[in-house]
Amino acid sequence: MLSIRDLRVEFESPHGLIMPVDSVDMDILDKETFTIIGESGCGKSLLANSLLGLLPRDAKVSGKVHIDGEEILSLKKKEWRRIRGNKIGLVFQNPSASLNPVFNMHGHLYETLKYSNKPSSRDKMVSLLKKTGIKNPLRRLSQYPHQLSGGMKQRFAIALGIATDPDILIADEPTNGLDVTVKLKIVQMLSKLHSERSILLITHDLNVAYNLSDKIAVMYAGELVEIAPVNSFFEKPIHPYSSQLLVSHPEKEMLPIPGFTPQLTQRPQGCRFHPRCALASRKCKHEHPGLEKIEGERYVRCFACA
């Protein structure tokens, strides 16, 4: 369905060329929920935005992204419009900031539907709001973002994402900053949408990832270090970073990972995780490991584990 090969995002900076996203390879199958987890600053959101051509102009994006066999990274500005919304929908991070405060819900939906040449009837809008669990949809349509609670805004942002019926929905941190009860409701709602289309979920919340995904990819310092089916990942993570990330969760032992994540300008040579890794050997310091396939559908970027 969506296949990404050697995707890189580069920026010129005063400290030289930086590469927040580095040679990402992954495939998302039809009706699959694929989750990227990783800590803030690891490049998750940039990766998502690059799939929609939404990066600033000074970003250099290279590699190949195929959607249903069509290469999209080389598209011209106008052709992107055909992809956005119709093929790939996006639920932006932080709906309080991404919704337009002077548009009511009707306005948001109308604009979205019009630009992708979809019928924008009131019935359609009401059914979208119903689908995302918004009660009293007719009254809500005339309300503005500031009149909605955080959870409601998030539901509405998801409704906007699926309004144009895209084949793939990218959801960037859809549960950020929500309380447990609201978070649970959003997760339950997303798991219902799950059977209709592929979802690329981006989150740093392990609970959300566990409950929604089919496959998990772990991102560290710009690259994917492990890809695995969700159950085997949570039973037995293989990459040292993945296992330590799980162990640092409050429901597990809550032991911290020693050291800090490397800055973009000072990435270590060799394996990027080696300064914080208990299994690091000499080889890890000098050579950069590739993402290798081990057993079934699991991929790992580590000399010690492959």
Added chain:
Amino acid sequence: MLEVKALDKSYSSSTIPFRKKSTKVLENISFRINKHETLCIVGESGCGKTTLAKCLVNLEKPDNGRIILEGRDVTFPDRKTLSFLHTKVQMIFQNADTSLNPRHLIYDSLAEPLRLQCQNEDNVRKRVLQLLNHVGLSEEHLHRYPHQLSGGQNQRIAIARSIALHPDLLIADEITAALDVSVQAQILQLLKTLKKEMDMTLLFISHDLALVKRIADRVAVMQEGKIVEINDTNEVFHNPQSPYTKQLISSMSKLSLNNHDLK
């Protein structure tokens, strides 16, 4: 050590002139914190957790009620009482990136509480270095600005600043809400060691139940400005009494990493 009796607080909004509308944010809050324990306050956003913390350090004035710190009434403190309060109780705020002054070097942020105590600059410098060591940072971080450090590092600075004057009670308000799990674990481990080393009492405010379950001795559950339940951690999680607590715990366990229901 600290006792709160029947605290009320309401905010008034005056959108229409001469017609003030007031919203109650704290209603009849009473509890006590015992020496050396970790008391956690949980509740959803907007339930008044932060307002309560602010009342305790005199950043907000309560309408009614009394706050008694080691036998001394600190509800409406005069200057002397205020300085007593601030040497005993310190607070770490939600978001370290915004609670540190962006135009102050890290050194100045850390030195400020010490200078207020009229210590000479040599001592201040010594103590600042000592504090940095305590929180696992090094001298190179001193001459930077908050925006040059990561969220986790800034939170360490905020912790260092709050322990500068050896407080007995530390109030931590959602200090890990903006941090990743691995950094959260680092910060909490740090807080745990400091608490032990310096013999502190901790009032920890959070909305993350899994986290609270791990670190609290006692838990107070807040809903819409009221404490609906307060008990030992084990009791609260295994034998919750109020319907609200039950609901929170069931949501938490449905999202838990050990649950398979949603799949």
